Amino acid sequence: MKTRLATLADLDALAPLFDAYRQFYEQAPDLDSAREFLRARMAAAESGLIVLEAGNELLGFCQLYPSFCSVLARPIFVLYDLFVSPSARRGGGASALLQAAVDLARQRGKARMDLTTARTNHQAQALYERMGWRLDEVFLAYQRELS
Template identity: 65%
Template sequence: MTDSISIRAYEPRDLPETARLFDLYRQFYEQRPDLMHAERFIRARIENGDSVVLVADDGEGTLAGFCQLYPSFCSVAAAPIYVLYDLFVERRARRLGVARALLAAARTRALADGKVRMDLTTAKTNVTAQALYESMGWRRDEVFFTYTLTVR
């Protein structure tokens, strides 16, 4: 990773940049651009204490990436976990170790917050991300299927 990018916890001043990145993240997953929706969503998560956001700060007022962790529980382990739902690095900062640094910081934060595990899902076609996760010790679940149900 370049020396000019540092990973830190989200601060209120980061809202516009985090919302911009969150909007780009959603577009990556084929959602229509909607910066205002992205900003409202991030603001609500932070204000409600629903998530932990880590940012990759380039030191010049522009964020290079972010990850968002949602607290949850594992009933089988009877312990708290984080769901790493969002991880995004802006195109200009890819291949510089930013995603790796965000993942490492997320692990450190999970340990500090008493979580026993982190879970994530990614698109089957996102092989670049899969290779990164596996290189950092994440294991692909070969036992369970993931299902979703849209209720609205």
Template identity: 55%
Template structure:
């Protein structure tokens, strides 16, 4: 059985994460753009704007999750928004996604967060099943809205 390792990423890991991030974006129907993926990941890590956990098997990167620190006014506490979670298709069912989520929760607790939020596509039943198996609860009270400011 191969060894799965989860660790906090640094700027030095940006080139290892970028192909996974680009594949993640393509999963959500964005065009491939390796340069933009590298630039985005590098900037987040250089500026300390996100926490990225990197999953590797036998030294090869197989998945990542990216969390953004935020706050919840209602509970008057810090939270993390787990925005990105991706495991390469060849590594799915290896436990990497579950391990990344558990490591993210541990990190959030260690940093005083009272809650974590995430969203996923309505048709992503595989991810929903994973989240629910780990105790995440789908919100049935609030709607999420977005506004495209680029238009």
């Protein structure tokens, strides 16, 4: 397995993985929407999208969005999406994607990376902690739906 930055040529292979990721978070299947969302992000260079591949098959991905930390007065990455195909799990793919994300963040001069995950996703939480991520015990996250 290896990681690399995704290109538009990966879109058709990447869209089903992105759709499966969304379904993991209880969204209805929508392959066309998944493809269009990724296409738009890639075409506008609005995210760093890393893929995990073995041979010619994509097995997973990680998507990073640039942001800023006002307190540090520096740019950061938000690791928003991380997914490995169920058939490829427990083989080090998620670790490889996380390390590739850290490497990309360093290359692009980011001060920090942030991520959130479901409270029930204990397997991912254990991986993050093994790889040096720290649980934020100071701040609470809030959301407000706009539609």
